[in-house]
Amino acid sequence: MPNKKRKVSINDVAKLAGVSITTVSRVINKVPTVTSANQSRVEKAIAELNYEPDANAQRLARGISNAVGFVIPGYPGIFYSYYAIELIRGVGHACEELHLDLIFHITNGYNDLNTSSVGGIIFADIIENRRQIEAALKVGIPCMVINNLVDDMDVNYIGIDNYRGGEIAADYLVSLGHHRLATISGSLQTQSGMQRLQGFRDYLKKHDVELTPDYICEGDYSRRSARDGMEKLLSLEHKGPPTALFIASDDMALEVIAVLTERGLKVPEDISVIGFDDNPSALYGPVALTTIRQPLFQMAANAVKRLSGIMQEKEDGLVQEILEPELVIRDSCAAL
Numbered sequence: 001m002p003n004k005k006r007k008v009s010i011n012d013v014a015k016l017a018g019v020s021i022t023t024v025s026r027v028i029n030k031v032p033t034v035t036s037a038n039q040s041r042v043e044k045a046i047a048e049l050n051y052e053p054d055a056n057a058q059r060l061a062r063g064i065s066n067a068v069g070f071v072i073p074g075y076p077g078i079f080y081s082y083y084a085i086e087l088i089r090g091v092g093h094a095c096e097e098l099h100l101d102l103i104f105h106i107t108n109g110y111n112d113l114n115t116s117s118v119g120g121i122i123f124a125d126i127i128e129n130r131r132q133i134e135a136a137l138k139v140g141i142p143c144m145v146i147n148n149l150v151d152d153m154d155v156n157y158i159g160i161d162n163y164r165g166g167e168i169a170a171d172y173l174v175s176l177g178h179h180r181l182a183t184i185s186g187s188l189q190t191q192s193g194m195q196r197l198q199g200f201r202d203y204l205k206k207h208d209v210e211l212t213p214d215y216i217c218e219g220d221y222s223r224r225s226a227r228d229g230m231e232k233l234l235s236l237e238h239k240g241p242p243t244a245l246f247i248a249s250d251d252m253a254l255e256v257i258a259v260l261t262e263r264g265l266k267v268p269e270d271i272s273v274i275g276f277d278d279n280p281s282a283l284y285g286p287v288a289l290t291t292i293r294q295p296l297f298q299m300a301a302n303a304v305k306r307l308s309g310i311m312q313e314k315e316d317g318l319v320q321e322i323l324e325p326e327l328v329i330r331d332s333c334a335a336l
Contacts, residue, residue: 007316008049008050008051008052009313010024010025010051010053010313011313012049012051013042013045013046013049013051014045016045016048016049017038017041017042017044017045018041019038019041019042023038023042024042024045027039027042027043027046028046028053065117065118065119066099066100066101066119067100067101067102067103067117067118067119068091068095068100068101068102068103068118068119068120068121068122068304068307068308069103069105069113069115069118069120069121069122070088070091070102070103070104070105070121070122070124071105071107071113071121071122071123071124071129071132072084072087072088072104072105072106072107072123072124072125073106073107073108073109073124073125073127073128073129074106074107074108075127075221076222077222078106081221081251082250082251082277082279082280082281082296083221083249083277083296084124086296086297086300087124087146087147087296087299087300088104088300089297089300090296090297090298090299090300090301090303090304091122091300091301091303091304093297093301094300094301094302094303094304094305095304098304098305098308100304100308103117103118107129107132108128109127109128109129109131109132110128110129110131112132112135113132113135113136115135115136115139115141118141119141119142119311120141120142120143120144120307120308120310120311121136121141121142121143121144122143122144122145122146122300122303122304122307123143123144123145123146124146124147125145125146125147125148125190125191125192126145126148126150126191127189127190130153133145133153133155134153137153137154137155142156142307142310142311143155143156143307144156144157144158144303144306144307144310144319145157145158145159146158146159146299146300146303147159147160147191147192147299148191148192149191149320149322154318155318156306156307156310156318156319156320157319157320157321158299158302158303158306158319158321158322158323159191159299159321159322159323160192160294160295160299160322160323160324160325161322161323161324161325162191162192162195162196162199162325163195163196163198163199163202164199164324164325165195165196165199165276165292165294165325166195166196166197166198166199166200166201166202166203166246167199167200167202167203168292168325168326168327169196169199169200169246169274169276169292169327170199170200170203170204170207170209170246171203172274172290172327172329172333173244173246173272173274173333174203174204174207174209176244176272176333176334176335176336177335177336178242178243178244178272178336179209179210179243179336180215180239180240180242180243180244181204181209181211181215181242181243181244181245181246182211182215182216182217182233182241182242182244182245182246183197183200183201183211183215183216183217183245183246183247183248184217184218184219184225184226184229184230184233184245184246184247184248184252184256185197185216185217185218185219185248186219186220186221186248186249186252187218187219187220187221188218190221192248193219193221193248196248196276197216197248200246201216212239214236214239215233215236215239215242217229217230217232217233219248219252221248221249221251221252222252223251223252223254223255224255225252226247226251226252226253226255226256226259227255227256227258227259229256230245230255230256230259230260231259233245234259234263241271242271243271243272243336244271244272244273244274244333244336245271245272245273245274246274246276247273247274247275247276248276249275249276249277249279250275250276250277250278250279250281250282250289250291251277251279251281252275253273253274253275253276253282253289253291253332254275254281254282254285254289256273257273257285257286257287257289257332260273261286267286267287267332268287268331268332268333268334269334272290272332272333272334273289273290273332273333274289274290274291274292274332274333275289275290275291275292275332276291276292276294276325277291277292277293277294277296278291278292278293278294278328279291282330283330287330287331287332288330288331288332289330289331289332290327290328290329290330290331290332290333291328291330292325292326292327292328293325293326293327293328294323294325295323298323299323302321306319306321
């Protein structure tokens with residue numbers, strides 16, 4: 001008998017009835033190929049265990065799909081994005097390791113997804129595609145969200161503590177004696193952009209360091225927005241430019257350093273810069289970039305492994321995993 005503290009699974013029914021999981025699923029779905037003896041044993045086991053079939057069990061009748069869908073927003077420059085490439089690399093590596101097929105889908109968030117050929121779906125963030133996730137959950141497809149902590153849907157997720165990342169950046173710059181701080185955020189339509197800014201701003205407020213509206217520039221994770229934001233900050237005449245900057249991604253931070261170099265300013269002698277991601281390309285610019293590391297590859301690989309466990313009914317309850325960011329000190333920040 002299974003442990004009554006956990007939900008009864010199709011495996012429990014199959015074990016008690018002495019038949020395969022496929023046979024149980026065929027009985028549930030009224031497939032006529034099951035012998036009367038096996039059907040009787042399965043029905044008896046279902047009644048004894050008070051088992052309630054779910055959508056996963058119903059899909060078994062059609063055969064479990066060994067494919068994982070990976071859905072990623074189709075933003076401009078996706079295949080030049082370190083963030084996207086690391087997620088694709090992590091998902092692909094884990095699928096190869098677990099012998100899973102991978103179906104890759106770039107979406108604008110509006111079109112319906114074909115869920116019939118996959119056993120589970122991984123969503124990279126939630127950007128205008130909540131309806132797709134809700135539709136997949138409604139038909140019983142196991143789903144996993146990467147890089148977004150979802151508190152208003154019963155969905156599995158693995159993400160990073162972006163708020164804490166913003167705090168870490170603020171703490172490090174303040175520890176170096178900087179009090180005239182500025183930031184160029186990621187898109188505030190994303191949880192990562194919003195929370196990194198909020199963590200940075202809240203830490204400074206707690207430590208009585210002013211962050212004025214003039215020193216907050218909203219970007220969208222593109223190098224163009226980083227350039228625009230840096231030029232705006234350099235044009236502030238009444239306060240002068242900041243002495244230190246927190247930039248929401250390494251790619252944006254590299255563009256900021258390019259702008260400063262064009263203006264004849266040195267990093268970190270004139271302005272300190274800290275990024276976010278730990279993009280390897282940030283090691284080889286004019287100055288090695290201090291950054292907040294987020295384990296993108298690990299996040300993506302873990303998402304596949306945990307989703308595979310859910311697909312095989314080895315996971316009980318929702319998976320909600322939060323990974324910690326880490327400060328990586330290099331050469332782009334200096335004491336004031």
